[in-house]
Amino acid sequence: MTKYKDTLLTPTQVxxxxxxxxxxxxxxIAEILGLSKTTVYTAYKTAIKTIERARNTLKLYVExxxxxxxxxxxxxxxxxxxxxILREADIHGIKIAERSSNILLKIIRKTKCIDLExxxxxxxxxxxxxxxxxIEVE
Numbered sequence: 001m002t003k004y005k006d007t008l009l010t011p012t013q014v015x016x017x018x019x020x021x022x023x024x025x026x027x028x029i030a031e032i033l034g035l036s037k038t039t040v041y042t043a044y045k046t047a048i049k050t051i052e053r054a055r056n057t058l059k060l061y062v063e064x065x066x067x068x069x070x071x072x073x074x075x076x077x078x079x080x081x082x083x084x085i086l087r088e089a090d091i092h093g094i095k096i097a098e099r100s101s102n103i104l105l106k107i108i109r110k111t112k113c114i115d116l117e118x119x120x121x122x123x124x125x126x127x128x129x130x131x132x133x134x135i136e137v138e
């Protein structure tokens with residue numbers, strides 16, 4: 001399993017999170033992985049703390065870059081995404097440094113929140129426009 005490669009999580013933490021997301025109990029996970037319930041619970045809690053620290057780090061990084069953050073609501077038509085981003089950047093005097101197609105691809109890849117069949121956002125999307133015009137998608 002290489003899902004954890006280049007992340008802050010260990011292979012065990014990834015597996016525990018996957019199994020918890022499938023609705024498995026700590027006892028069931030311990031049995032499946034051949035670990036003690038305590039080890040499974042510790043791996044889970046440590047993974048959650050690591051994820052929260054990563055979120056906080058990203059939030060700090062975005063703040064250090066300056067710029068603005070936009071929250072795109074759920075069920076926003078895809079064709080409006082770029083208009084919203086460009087309008088907000090323009091209002092704040094930021095010149096976007098990326099192509100529209102790259103911005104849309106970044107949103108699709110990073111969030112998995114775009115329903116391509118209905119051409120709508122499936123969840124809220126947070127986008128940070130840095131002062132230098134680059135786009136970060138949360």
